[in-house]
Amino acid sequence: MKIYLDxxxxxxxxxxxxxxxxxxxxxxxxxxxxxxxxxxALEGDRIIYNCREALMKLFNFDKLENVIFTANITQSLNIVLKNVIKDGWHVITSSMEHNSVLRPLSTLKETKNIDLDIIECSADGVINVEDFRNAIKPNTKLVALTHASNVIGSIQPLEEIGKICREKNIYFVIDSAQSAGAIPVDFYKIGCNALTFTGHKSLLGPQGIGGFLIDDALNKEALPFIEGGTGSLSQSIVQPDFLPDKFESGTLNAPGIAGLLSGINYIMKEGITAIQEKEQELCQHFINELLNIPSIKVYGFKDAALRTPTISINSSKINNAELGFILDREYGIMSRTGLHCAPLAHKTMGTFPEGTLRFSIGPFNDKKDINYALHALNSIIKGCD
Structure with missing residues (x-):
């Protein structure tokens, strides 16, 4: 038996x-x-066009040419951050970020002499809006935040922060790796300037495809990341400055885009709210039962409505790495242990350096999967007595 909870x-x-x-x-x-x-070739063009349209509809965006494809969200974040941020800028992020945000910003702090503030979140993984407001300086130019934590699923108050950013003329960049496809994500409701996404998580596409949506204001600040063939202005040795060609040099992952289009179409057909409600129900059941196991600690909010269905735990009776190994070897349950590429999040939660055992629920899991995982955890922990 194999149960996938990663x-x-x-x-x-x-x-x-x-x-x-x-x-x-x-x-x-x-x-x-x-x-x-x-x-x-024209059929390939049509599929790519249709996928841009589907992404616009999914994220409530309105500029087709400003939908950019990349290899993954890590590349998207590197493009948006490294090719926008200038010397002397003050940049704000949070302690719940993935290394895909933290590492580029750390490099920029050294190479471009930026002023970087990493705001400490609550133990439940949420940034305090007043802490954010108080961190703003005269030279604050950009804010980069994850929408939802990849460790405990906490959802950030992006609309409130986006409103402040608009009032202060601060660029706002979103990492939607854990939210896109799992919960509603609205570009203009959030009030961001760029929304980065990956295809292979809750958008249900294959690996190797991602991208970002960017408004005209932030695009004017951005330089091309990779330069080369675009199929346009081939007579010129200078990179085109119009979108999407400015950021889409080289061969696109057309099979990946075709798969991503089908993933988005599936989400639109099923309804993102219906997917969210099903996953929330499973998440709440899992959390409720985990809380009945005395030796297990569940991190983050206990109300599934306040999080995506990503659940981190530790047991006082067994190391999380060993527990994850036994779950896989003896029960066929696939989960993830460690720091999840988010070291500061674990410091915020008090789980650094050991990390946690993470279960993450998807649209094709059901209650039988959750109950089997609970049975396995109970059996393993009882065996530790």
């Missing part, structure tokens, strides 16, 4: 149509979009 790392399984779309592109289309006028 959906925060990547969702599995995918909707059947995602597999079909990737295979169909590779076997029956195959051409390089934007690099030919023949039928198969």
């Amino acid at each position: 959906n925060s790392a990547t969702t599995y399984p995918k909707p059947e149509e995602v597999y079909t779309s990737v295979f169909n592109y590779m076997k029956n289309i195959g051409a390089n979009p934007g690099r030919g006028g023949y039928a198969n």
